[in-house]
Amino acid sequence: MANRKDTTVRRANRVRRHLKAVANGRPRLSxxxxxxxxxxxxxxxxxxxxxxxxxxxxxxxxxxxxxxxxVAAASAVGKLIAERAKAAGVTEVVFDRGAFLYHGRVKALAEAAREGGLTF
Structure with missing residues (x-):
């Protein structure tokens, strides 16, 4: 039986494999x-x-x-990454949640990044 770390790594790799297939050259927001x-x-x-x-x-x-x-900290980081990405010339990305569920802090970060101007 696989241990918890193996399961987490497998889940993250599965998500990333799918993202790279649909990315079409867009950068990844990890x-x-x-x-x-x-x-x-x-x-x-x-x-x-x-x-x-x-x-x-x-x-x-x-x-x-x-x-x-x-959640407040994640939202602040989402706004900051949107500013820095736009300064680097990036407006479209694919969202890589890794092995984490799209819920709570991860969701707050994603929504704040969208509000900051990133498209995904």
């Missing part, structure tokens, strides 16, 4: 959440480069947030 913080990157898989990144550990956000592990 989300990772831990118990204390949330991290997001805009990745160009063709070139293998990170175009923009943001997290609750950024100095501009850290002082404004009560904690890095709530």
């Amino acid at each position: 989300v990772h959440r831990s118990s204390k913080n949330i991290y997001v990157q805009v990745i160009d898989d063709v070139a293998g480069k990170t175009l923009a990144a943001a997290s609750t550990l950024d100095t501009g956000l850290r002082g404004d947030l009560k904690t890095g592990a709530d």
